[in-house]
Amino acid sequence: MNRIYLDWNATAPLLPEVKAAMIAALDDAPGNASSIHREGQRARSVIERTRRAIARAINAPPQAVVLCGGATEGNNQILRTHAAFAGQKFGKKPLIVCSSVEHPSVIEVVEVLGEQGVQVSLLGVDRLGRIDLEEIRAQLEAGATLVSVMWANNECGNIYPVADIASLCREYGALFHTDATQALGRIEVDFDACGADYMTLSLHKMGGPKGVGAIVVREGIVLEAMLAGGHQERGRRPGTENVPAVAGAGAAALQVVDKLGVWHEALAERRERLLGALTKGLGESFKLRQDPENHLLNTINVAFDKVGGEDLLLALDLAGVSASSGSACTAGSLEPSHVILAMGYEAEDAKRSIRLSFGPLTPLSSIDEAASRVIDAVTRQRALAL
């Protein structure tokens, strides 16, 4: 039985170009990028090429790109250093605002800061997961110094109006951060045009390696390091660079530059095909949980009537389809998604959500086969309804 991988929002299969670049770096660039000898020079050039590739992929100046260990690290750095230094910079107490559907690497940091006495506030969402700009304005009126709203949501796939939020923040003199991890490679991510002050990225959701990412910082903004002990990334992220991973990230970014348009079309085709097949097989007995207007084409958050999410996920895995639901804890058991809970669903109802996320390279035949396996699993679960 062939396996069909529909969990790209957790992590995506490595692109062949990425794998090749990583292997090449393992072989050809073994030096420490800070060394002045030839081996070091090779490594350094890998890193600088990646910086430029990422800059091109998101339309930002290369100097704005700070390579780091991924979006979780980047999000922590931005939020925590803002909490620590905003007083000096703004001459007023920080007030950090984020949406209640942010990734845990934002929302949980904000909560921790709140427990430590920093003023924080969470923005609610409506039943479709949408944010009300007026609520942001109210927080800005109340003195918000940093607003953090993701570009696209990992669980429901909603795309948020980051350019509008950025200009609203600018109007009030607040900083705006957006985590664009899920947007990269799926929709156009233009750092310059969107007006954000900070952006964070990981590249492994679109075919890059894990454990590498970037913080993108608008010119003129000082980003303090969280760690001391090295000059790398101009002191903003010390530590010897993981050159093969950085090489892979660069290759992934170049693919975005080359293929975004093609990928977007491919996603549209796959979405239509998957939803069409599900509707044909199951009629109206499932509901999508996302903003019908603004969402990533690759993400389908769906609840099937009378079927538990966890039961369905296990059944699907045994049937060779990899999907997900909520977030797994360390031990691997499932909790209801905080995103779906924030949309106002009760815990039991939230647990019915499963997420199917695919990529532009998922074969169309796999989409068809996945739909048929989902329909079978749902039908059998309903027949065996507990």
Next chain:
Amino acid sequence: MASIIEQGEACMMPPMEVDIEDLDELVRGRVVVAMSGGVDSSVTAAFVAQKGWDAVGISMRLYATPPSSYTKSCCSPDDLFDARMVADTLGIPFYVANYQDEFKARVIDYFVEEYKRGRTPNPCVACNNHLKFDILLKRSLALGATYLATGHFARIDRSGDVPVMRTGLDENKDQSYFLFGIPREALSRIVFPLGELTKEEVREYASGMNLETAEKPESQEICFVEGRSYRDFLEERIKQGDSVPGKFMHVDGQVLGEHDGIHQFTIGQRKGLGLSWHEPLYVQAIRPEEGTVVVGPKRGLFARGLVAERCNWLSFERPPGILECEARIRYRSKPVKAVVTVGEDASLAMVEFEEPQRAVAPGQAVVFYRGDEVLGGGWIEEARV
């Protein structure tokens, strides 16, 4: 450790579509193994996998353990990792099912409530009845399994027309006492692959197969109290104002003192009463209505019989007339000859022992046997003196 990644199948992520050996496509033949991360259930999984059945491991996550606690109690993440590694070694799929809410409601809350009412609960039976052989069994069937396998030391005899439960062959490990509440219809869906083995043999198999859990120590305590005594666990949960304080009363009617709450006492208890008397005193009865703990000499502890409620019968829908059998009133006590008469709906049973029995505790289970056959059982409501 041989290697970090066992076999190719362990890493079936990218490239996107890998042909793995076809698991048994058909619904029949799939067996879910309840894996706790202990040696017994690890060997169970190994047996099932070796039989060539389509084995699927599931661990139940029953409560949360703080990461600072390194105690390997059942259900800690470490146990789940152990189970996961065993499943990986065996090359079988493995999942964690989150039953924390159900476990709290059906086992932990029940445990605390029973003590509050002056009774002696049996959380392992409750867990088997409500978690393992109810929701986990149903979920297994929903996953297309034909059987649920667990590492209990008990047997299911399928040689007759209907399956019959028998005790585990290793008398020291027999766990049938905890299994009386399995619905009779479910017996045909359950397998106990360890029922004919001794614990030593299980460990030998585990080391022979290089299972990660081969050397793991036995868990003895009530799993969810985690290293603490169950008394401390209760004290944390039964706050003042919620407990039922009252008097110590001698069986002759004399009041001997006062106590802070009946939850601190169990029938037959001698230690920790804090009473001075010319002969050793034992808790003989607890009257929750007025908070009275009745104490007396050892001879008064013996009961001629008991009343059991919520009986479950494994060998028949209801006993055919008066049942002559052996009754076990606590885990590890020897079954004793008894005569059982059931009420109209067979859920109420009057039990008369051939010889009076010591410390019959309401809240515990009474389980009925005929030789090695497990006939059924019920919950002790009261002792009959």
